[in-house]
Amino acid sequence: xxxxxxxxxxxxxxxxxxxxxxxxxxxxxxxxxxxxxxxxxxxxxxxxxxxxxxxxxxxxxxxxxxxxxxxxxxxxxxxxxxxxxxxxxxxxxxxxxxxxxxxxxxxxxxxxxxxxxxxxxxxxxxxxxxxxxxxxxxxxxxxxxxxxxxxxxxxxxxxxxxxxxxxxxxxxxxxxxxxxxxxxxxxxxxxxxxxxxxxxxxxxxxxxxxxxxxxxxxxxxxxxxxxxxxxxxxxxxxxxxxxxxxxxxxxxxxxxxxxxxxxxxxxxxxxxxxxxxxxxxxxxxxxxxxxxxxxxxxxxxxxxxxxxxxxxxxxxxxxxxxxxxxxxxxxxxxxxxxxxxxxxxxxxxxxxxxxxxxxxxxxxxxxxxxxxxxx
Amino acid sequence: xxxxxxxxxxxxxxxxxxxxxxxxxxxxxxxxxxxxxxxxxxxxxxxxxxxxxxxxxxxxxxxxxxxxxxxxxxxxxxxxxxxxxxxxxxxxxxxxxxxxxxxxxxxxxxxxxxxxxxxxxxxxxxxxxxxxxxxxxxxxxxxxxxx
Numbered sequence: 001x002x003x004x005x006x007x008x009x010x011x012x013x014x015x016x017x018x019x020x021x022x023x024x025x026x027x028x029x030x031x032x033x034x035x036x037x038x039x040x041x042x043x044x045x046x047x048x049x050x051x052x053x054x055x056x057x058x059x060x061x062x063x064x065x066x067x068x069x070x071x072x073x074x075x076x077x078x079x080x081x082x083x084x085x086x087x088x089x090x091x092x093x094x095x096x097x098x099x100x101x102x103x104x105x106x107x108x109x110x111x112x113x114x115x116x117x118x119x120x121x122x123x124x125x126x127x128x129x130x131x132x133x134x135x136x137x138x139x140x141x142x143x144x145x146x147x148x149x150x151x152x153x154x155x156x157x158x159x160x161x162x163x164x165x166x167x168x169x170x171x172x173x174x175x176x177x178x179x180x181x182x183x184x185x186x187x188x189x190x191x192x193x194x195x196x197x198x199x200x201x202x203x204x205x206x207x208x209x210x211x212x213x214x215x216x217x218x219x220x221x222x223x224x225x226x227x228x229x230x231x232x233x234x235x236x237x238x239x240x241x242x243x244x245x246x247x248x249x250x251x252x253x254x255x256x257x258x259x260x261x262x263x264x265x266x267x268x269x270x271x272x273x274x275x276x277x278x279x280x281x282x283x284x285x286x287x288x289x290x291x292x293x294x295x296x297x298x299x300x301x302x303x304x305x306x307x308x309x310x311x312x313x314x315x316x317x318x319x320x321x322x323x324x325x326x327x328x329x330x331x332x333x334x335x336x337x338x339x340x341x342x343x344x345x346x347x348x349x350x351x352x353x354x355x356x357x358x359x360x361x362x363x364x365x366x367x368x369x370x371x372x373x374x375x
Numbered sequence: 376x377x378x379x380x381x382x383x384x385x386x387x388x389x390x391x392x393x394x395x396x397x398x399x400x401x402x403x404x405x406x407x408x409x410x411x412x413x414x415x416x417x418x419x420x421x422x423x424x425x426x427x428x429x430x431x432x433x434x435x436x437x438x439x440x441x442x443x444x445x446x447x448x449x450x451x452x453x454x455x456x457x458x459x460x461x462x463x464x465x466x467x468x469x470x471x472x473x474x475x476x477x478x479x480x481x482x483x484x485x486x487x488x489x490x491x492x493x494x495x496x497x498x499x500x501x502x503x504x505x506x507x508x509x510x511x512x513x514x515x516x517x518x519x520x521x522x
Contacts, residue, residue: 164468164491169389171493176396204491211470 028124031110034117036061036077048126050096061122066094080109080120093124101128153217160210167207171200206323209337213322216341221261221348228302229254231266232290235273248280253291258300258369264345265369271338272304272365279308279327279363293366299351300369307362316355342367379432379508380406384416384448385466386440390489394435394466397497403504405432413443417451424457431461433507436483438467438474446481453482460514462507466499 022029022040028048031040037060041053049056049064056063061077062070069092076086086107093103103124110119174196182190229252236250258265273288280286288306295301311319311326318324322340339355346353346367357363381398385391391409398407408431410416416436423430434452438445445465452458464485465478478486487503490496 161468164489165387165390168489168491168493168496169393172389172393172396172496175493175497176393179400201492207491 025123026125028122028126030061030064030122030124032061032120032122034077034081034119036073036120039119045124048095048101048124049093055096064093066092066100076105076107076122077120080107081117083109083117085109090127101126102131103127150218153214156210157214157218160207160214163203163207167200167204171197171204174200209323212337213341213344216264216267216344217348219261219264221264223259223261223349225257226260226262226265227254228256228258228260228265228269229290231269232273232304235266235270236288239273239277243277246281246286247284248277248286248288251287251289251291256290256292256300256302258302260349260369264348268342268345268367269304271342275338275365276304276306276308276363279310280306281308283308295368301366302369303364303366305362305364310357310359310361310363311355312359313357316357319355320353339365378405379513380408380429381504381508382408382410382416382419382431382434384410384413384434384436384440384445386411386437390437393493393496394500397500398504400497401501401504403501403508405504405508412441413445413448415442416440416448417443420452420458420461421455424455430458432513433504434461434463435466435503436463438465438469438478446477449478449481449483462511462514464503464507466503 022042025042025044028045029040029042030038030045032038037058038056041051041056045056046052051059062073065073072091076089079086086105089105089107091103091105092100093105094100104127105122105124107120107122109117110121112118174193177185178190178193178197185193232252233250233254236252240246240248240250276288280288286307288304290302290304293301293303309327315326319326320339320343323336325336339353342365343353346369350370351368353365353367355363355365381403383391383394385394391411395407395409398405408419410419416434420430420434422428436445436448440448445467449463449465452461452463459482462484463482464487465483466487466489467474467478468489469475470488475486484507485503487499490499
């Protein structure tokens, strides 16, 4: 055993130093046999777990953890047996009084002088406070983010709202010029006014689109069980009534039950169906399908497929951005706000929305919804 | 038929001018008075009411107004026996549910959101004028009895 030389002290034997460190540690330091019988127990362990050394020595390590986690101790011992360590594993432990608490555990093999495995040392730190602090911090950040989002949304709303009056004036006076002073303007002048009118028309659409998006973002959520299939069938019937001459076959899976805000999810389905309806308008006989695909845990994954003009797969991500239109507005009118609201609403339901397709080979829009209770 | 006058309560000079123009363009030639804030609107209406003069056949009321806001104007009109039955159409920029609800609760006869697009705006003004001044049967002329 070596002797540690300290500059400002007389130095003392390592054999005394190590027990002193163990004794004064704030972390529970526990020694055990390779089969898991407790052999050493420091004062911090006594504090943290509530057992005295006399009570606990000779007991199995499993006494220190909730029954359902007993296998974790076996697993750790097996690892130690293979000469491996467990480092900073966050788990639960149980006190003498039966209460549980969060710990971070590091377990290492103890070898004798010849390198033979003679036991295990486990250092555990009570991280209850640390976790509570982290959770509080996370909650605080989530609140902050929520507030920031809210203020962005209300800012968007008020900007868009305040733009409406001057925009109406712009369009209004341009129309007045065109109607009342057409002769004085001359041909070039009338052309310019026409362009002002078209631009203010375009801007009106953008402003109204922004208002729609910000309303979707701020609308109250009242989740309930909704049969999406029934909603799709209802919307499809409406589309067909609007253009009875079109031949479109709808294949709709029913029921498709999901928890969602009825008004908002209707907006999603309306937008998707109107899109499908619009982009199959060139088809003699169009097919629009609504159904589900197997989803992961506790959720539903729906799709709406059409056999219309499709899109270049490279632009799949752009589809959901506001005011992005992949097809010329002259061919397919719209403001490019529909899919952006779809994404916004699905994400508010903690789901995901994406699209798959190819040019001239139709498009499929997927979205997932939580089947669990949502806030 | 007596020609009923219109009271337009509007603080935005552009919306005022465009509304007047849209009415004229659609041959709605009723007399139009403009009040530029809520206080002026109330003065005009109640001065006429007290003096036994004719009440407007239709009030087009913006909600966001200087001095006295639109909802307060509406409340006072509805609180007074003489003006309780004058048709009031809220014509405003807001499409917020709470504003719409407040308008109806306050006793508005209709709530119309000013379209941002001018052509639609002109159409809305025309429809309103035709409905309230021509199609709709007016409130019969009568002299309210004091309580």
